[in-house]
């Protein structure tokens with residue numbers, strides 16, 4: 001019997017569905033755990049905010065400029081991230097969730 005490419009494709013697809021379909025809920029990642037984010041973001045550089053009057057939150061070398069920010073979950077600020085993988089573009093952080101006015105440089 002000649003095994004067609006289409007047959008192999010179908011088997012791979014079924015295998016993928018079975019493997020990931022069942023494993024999916026088990027490996028669902030906890031977005032409130034910063035370690036989840038750091039798996040991908042440990043070494044990424046942080047660009048300055050689009051608004052030049054706003055102080056930068058992330059230190060480009062890792063960590064935060066304001067020590068007080070270290071106690072928060074990434075998703076306390078990045079509320080747009082609700083699951084992994086997340087969207088490519090995430091809404092900007094709203095400082096007013098915690099500050100009375102937008103901090104200025």
Ligand code: HEC
Pocket residue numbers: 030031032036037038039040041044074075078081084085086088089090091
């Ligand atoms: C599986 C890898 C992966 C994980 C886990 C991950 N990210 Fe990302 N994230 C990316 C990639 C890839 C990009 C796009 C490239 C970049 O900006 O680094 C990105 C971009 C971002 C951006 C910038 C989006 C924009 O609009 O420019 C933010 C903010 C972000 N991620 C937050 C988070 C947070 C918070 C978590 C944890 C809850 C997280 N990410 C977990 C891969 C990941």
Ligand code: HEC
Pocket residue numbers: 034037038041044045046047048049055056057058059069072073074075076077078093
């Ligand atoms: C206090 C709020 C706050 C917390 C907490 C926070 N971020 Fe951010 N994040 C920001 C802001 C504001 C920006 C826009 C750039 C800047 O000001 O540094 C940003 C930008 C980013 C970007 C995009 C960087 C770029 O250069 O495009 C990524 C990725 C990111 N944050 C990941 C994370 C991860 C991972 C955590 C948790 C370890 C986290 N953030 C915690 C406020 C926060």
Ligand code: HEC
Pocket residue numbers: 054055056057066068069072076077093094095096097098099102103
């Ligand atoms: C999840 C809550 C949260 C968010 C969102 C948040 N901050 Fe903060 N930030 C705090 C807390 C709490 C402190 C320490 C108390 C204070 O100074 O108000 C602080 C302190 C600071 C400080 C140092 C103290 C000061 O006021 O000079 C700066 C600068 C700052 N934040 C900038 C920002 C900027 C810019 C944004 C939005 C891009 C932002 N924060 C968003 C919680 C937050």
